[in-house]
Amino acid sequence: MSSERVLVVGAGIVGAAIARVLARAGREVVVLDRGATAGGTSSGGEGNILVSDKGPGAELRLTQRSLVAWDRVRQELRDELPAGFPDLELDHKGGLVVATTDAGAKGLREFAETQRAAGIVAEEVDRARAFELEPDLTRDFTAAVFYPQDAQIQPVVATEALLAAARRHGAEVRQGVEVTGGVHTGGRLTGVHTTAGTLGADAVVVASGPWSAEVASRLGVVLPVRPRRGTVLVTSRMPYRIRRKVYDADYVGAVGSGSADLQTSSVVESTAAGTVLIGSSRERRGFDDRIEARVVAELAAKALLLFPFLADAQVMRAYGGFRPFVPDHLPIIGPDPRLPGLWHATGHEGAGIGLSLATGDLIGELFAGDRPENEFGLDRPGLAAALDGRGAEGER
Amino acid sequence: MPEVVVIGGGPAGMAAALAAHRRGARVVLIEASDDVGGQYWRHLPAARATADEHELHHGWNRFQTFRNALRDIEVVCDGHVWSVDRRDGRPPRVHVLVGPADGQRREARTFEPDALVIATGAHERTLPFPGWDLPGVYTAGAAQALAKGERVAVGRNVLVAGSGPFLLPVVSSLIRTGARVAGVLEAAGPVQLARGWGSKPWRLAKAGAKGAELAGYVRDLARHRVPYRTGRAVVAAHGTDRVESVTISRLDGNWSPIPGTDSRIAVDAVCVSHGFVPRSELAIAAGCRATNGIVDVDGNQLTSVPGVFSAGELTGIGGVDLALAEGEIAGAAAAGYAPPPAAARARDTFREFAKRLETAHGIRPGWQSWVDDSTLVCRCEDVTAGELRATAAMTGTRGLRSLKLTTRAGLGICQGRTCGRAVEELAAGPAGLLDAGRTAHRPIATPVRLGELASLREDPS
Numbered sequence: 001m002s003s004e005r006v007l008v009v010g011a012g013i014v015g016a017a018i019a020r021v022l023a024r025a026g027r028e029v030v031v032l033d034r035g036a037t038a039g040g041t042s043s044g045g046e047g048n049i050l051v052s053d054k055g056p057g058a059e060l061r062l063t064q065r066s067l068v069a070w071d072r073v074r075q076e077l078r079d080e081l082p083a084g085f086p087d088l089e090l091d092h093k094g095g096l097v098v099a100t101t102d103a104g105a106k107g108l109r110e111f112a113e114t115q116r117a118a119g120i121v122a123e124e125v126d127r128a129r130a131f132e133l134e135p136d137l138t139r140d141f142t143a144a145v146f147y148p149q150d151a152q153i154q155p156v157v158a159t160e161a162l163l164a165a166a167r168r169h170g171a172e173v174r175q176g177v178e179v180t181g182g183v184h185t186g187g188r189l190t191g192v193h194t195t196a197g198t199l200g201a202d203a204v205v206v207a208s209g210p211w212s213a214e215v216a217s218r219l220g221v222v223l224p225v226r227p228r229r230g231t232v233l234v235t236s237r238m239p240y241r242i243r244r245k246v247y248d249a250d251y252v253g254a255v256g257s258g259s260a261d262l263q264t265s266s267v268v269e270s271t272a273a274g275t276v277l278i279g280s281s282r283e284r285r286g287f288d289d290r291i292e293a294r295v296v297a298e299l300a301a302k303a304l305l306l307f308p309f310l311a312d313a314q315v316m317r318a319y320g321g322f323r324p325f326v327p328d329h330l331p332i333i334g335p336d337p338r339l340p341g342l343w344h345a346t347g348h349e350g351a352g353i354g355l356s357l358a359t360g361d362l363i364g365e366l367f368a369g370d371r372p373e374n375e376f377g378l379d380r381p382g383l384a385a386a387l388d389g390r391g392a393e394g395e396r
Numbered sequence: 397m398p399e400v401v402v403i404g405g406g407p408a409g410m411a412a413a414l415a416a417h418r419r420g421a422r423v424v425l426i427e428a429s430d431d432v433g434g435q436y437w438r439h440l441p442a443a444r445a446t447a448d449e450h451e452l453h454h455g456w457n458r459f460q461t462f463r464n465a466l467r468d469i470e471v472v473c474d475g476h477v478w479s480v481d482r483r484d485g486r487p488p489r490v491h492v493l494v495g496p497a498d499g500q501r502r503e504a505r506t507f508e509p510d511a512l513v514i515a516t517g518a519h520e521r522t523l524p525f526p527g528w529d530l531p532g533v534y535t536a537g538a539a540q541a542l543a544k545g546e547r548v549a550v551g552r553n554v555l556v557a558g559s560g561p562f563l564l565p566v567v568s569s570l571i572r573t574g575a576r577v578a579g580v581l582e583a584a585g586p587v588q589l590a591r592g593w594g595s596k597p598w599r600l601a602k603a604g605a606k607g608a609e610l611a612g613y614v615r616d617l618a619r620h621r622v623p624y625r626t627g628r629a630v631v632a633a634h635g636t637d638r639v640e641s642v643t644i645s646r647l648d649g650n651w652s653p654i655p656g657t658d659s660r661i662a663v664d665a666v667c668v669s670h671g672f673v674p675r676s677e678l679a680i681a682a683g684c685r686a687t688n689g690i691v692d693v694d695g696n697q698l699t700s701v702p703g704v705f706s707a708g709e710l711t712g713i714g715g716v717d718l719a720l721a722e723g724e725i726a727g728a729a730a731a732g733y734a735p736p737p738a739a740a741r742a743r744d745t746f747r748e749f750a751k752r753l754e755t756a757h758g759i760r761p762g763w764q765s766w767v768d769d770s771t772l773v774c775r776c777e778d779v780t781a782g783e784l785r786a787t788a789a790m791t792g793t794r795g796l797r798s799l800k801l802t803t804r805a806g807l808g809i810c811q812g813r814t815c816g817r818a819v820e821e822l823a824a825g826p827a828g829l830l831d832a833g834r835t836a837h838r839p840i841a842t843p844v845r846l847g848e849l850a851s852l853r854e855d856p857s
């Protein structure tokens with residue numbers, strides 16, 4: 001099947017990881033994006049590779065695969081990228097989850113217990129150890145759990161690196177090309193119409209993040225993926241004082257929530273460039289890209305609960321992104337049983353940077369036919385309601 | 397009585413505030429510095445005022461008239477608009493922090509005006525060249541600000557270079573503060589200049605005041621024997637601790653240096669300016685449509701957002717007279733009135749002038765060929781042209797957002813205000829960028845301390 005031609009729709013990190021895996025396997029791969037590379041969700045977040053926010057289950061298992069994959073791929077990329085390629089800034093800095101109330105402490109401890117049972121390293125730390133890990137942490141906390149496996153990566157460099165590696169294995173990346181419809185032959189999807197003409201394909205993988213529902217609908221199917229807005233604040237450069245990824249224990253609840261209302265909880269971390277990133281809000285309001293003062297103020301206030309010293313830090317930038325949200329909080333990965341030839345790789349919500357590699361590997365295995373079972377298929381029970389029209393939930 | 401908020405206390409904003417006030421609107425004028433006047437009428441602080449301001453300022457009397465008239469209007473000085481929240485079908489909510497720029501507990505004020513006039517002006521554009529980061533190399537605007545605001549000359553033997561008529565008042569300011577000006581280099585050559593200024597010159601006659609102002613500067617050049625040469629540029633600055641000499645090249649019509657025309661001259665300071673870039677972040681955050689960084693407006697100076705008007709350099713670089721005319725029209729329209737006929741006529745005249753300005757002095761892409769790989773482009777984040785070009789080639793991206801994040805160009809404290817356009821132009825490969833204009837997206841319009849932001853939540857004023 002080495003002559004098989006695959007179109008990947010979306011030049012974000014998930015599409016990039018898939019393109020690299022399939023091109024390495026000798027397939028002819030063309031990546032299409034209506035915009036530029038790494039221009040959507042992949043450049044709108046923080047670069048999280050997290051286990052700390054995930055309870056036991058399919059997503060955590062995919063994350064554990066990804067953690068291993070990132071170390072492997074980092075090595076492989078050394079041979080695949082030209083000298084001087086920007087650094088991935090992959091940093092296994094660990095995450096520190098902090099509760100500031102008694103109720104939060106109880107919830108955090110219980111959650112960490114379930115994670116430990118699933119093989120995650122989650123060490124509850126005492127005050128001395130917490131301040132050793134994070135000297136400027138607030139003195140007002142009730143419990144802290146350290147997750148040494150949490151890591152950070154520069155998401156745009158990572159996306160471009162995977163795309164560059166895919167190109168090196170023969171993939172083609174076409175920017176500014178928008179999919180406008182599907183070519184159907186005998187009940188199969190055999191290509192796409194685009195703003196740059198019609199392209200034939202043996203398979204089309206939609207990896208368009210929060211825009212996947214629209215692409216899928218142009219190809220003739222319904223996909224229950226919706227945008228969930230996030231906003232991140234960036235400070236000016238400052239002396240290095242925040243060493244880990246530090247979260248408010250509320251973060252875990254917000255990630256798992258399906259509510260459309262604004263939710264914020266602190267995620268604070270330094271970047272290699274010397275800035276501090278402050279996230280993150282979650283809000284479902286379509287593709288409305290406004291950055292609002294109320295959200296900015298809320299994020300600022302929550303960040304100060306973790307690090308009071310930040311009160312003097314200058315926020316110089318805010319940016320936003322749209323996470324691909326799926327009602328049951330699991331990504332959709334694999335062939336679409338309703339339309340042969342169509343594949344999906346989307347719905348990673350805020351975890352797509354971390355999960356991209358395992359997603360690419362899974363797609364590669366499914367293409368090769370050496371993985372019969374798939375927890376992320378569209379036919380899973382959790383999506384039944386959304387797919388038969390009962391799961392609209394009155395949202396945009 | 398409609399409430400009109402005007403952002404920006406330069407000529408356009410002052411004219412808008414007055415025009416709206418005279419038509420019965422309740423007006424609040426927000427100015428980020430400690431006094432109105434803008435860059436054009438920058439002056440010594442009141443505490444150190446001198447009797448000779450008029451010598452350094454063109455139209456100083458006109459400014460005094462404006463300032464006196466503004467007494468009946470609420471003027472918020474040190475007012476930093478850090479965010480505007482778009483609202484459907486109405487002008488945005490305007491969030492202001494009042495107090496010194498790096499202050500700690502500034503007063504937060506929020507406005508929900510019936511009409512908003514955005515007159516935030518422009519910042520200077522300076523094309524990079526090898527050595528432009530040496531001490532002693534100034535933007536022409538910085539040199540003029542030092543001369544006008546501090547009465548300090550930037551050097552004893554100063555070369556002024558770049559493009560556009562703004563170089564001339566800078567020379568006059570330098571001379572007034574005692575510097576020797578070694579010469580003025582205009583990058584545009586005779587053909588480009590003639591295309592802008594030479595065709596149908598009678599159409600310029602109505603812009604007489606402008607001509608008289610320029611004639612005054614030219615007299616200064618002659619009196620002080622300052623040579624003015626066209627089709628030339630500073631293509632490198634040299635020195636160890638500070639600039640000691642510069643390389644000058646003749647340019648072709650595309651602004652590419654002509655090989656074999658280099659010469660080196662000794663200077664102790666260089667002032668460089670290549671025109672202006674509209675300060676469009678608030679207009680863009682408010683949702684106003686813009687074309688090539690210029691905010692689109694109709695005959696009433698109305699933007700694409702209902703109730704939001706714009707005037708001055710933001711709607712096209714044209715100088716003080718155009719700014720005053722547009723400001724008056726915008727202010728009248730914000731208060732619900734038609735454009736005053738005299739202002740509308742003046743706007744037409746000075747728009748013609750602005751068009752010629754762009755034709756005669758507009759930046760040509762050949763400048764990129766004097767930028768070598770070691771030239772710093774983004775000075776906040778230390779990104780060289782070589783890094784930018786190499787990364788663009790390695791990633792093959794057509795996205796400015798991607799390139800900014802892989803090189804950090806434009807991500808520093810100035811948020812691309814200095815380097816944004818240069819980064820965009822250097823980053824655009826043969827196929828062009830798919831997200832050009834991105835460097836003007838700054839939803840946080842000015843840095844704000846987290847503590848101040850956090851207190852806004854507890855006190856929604």
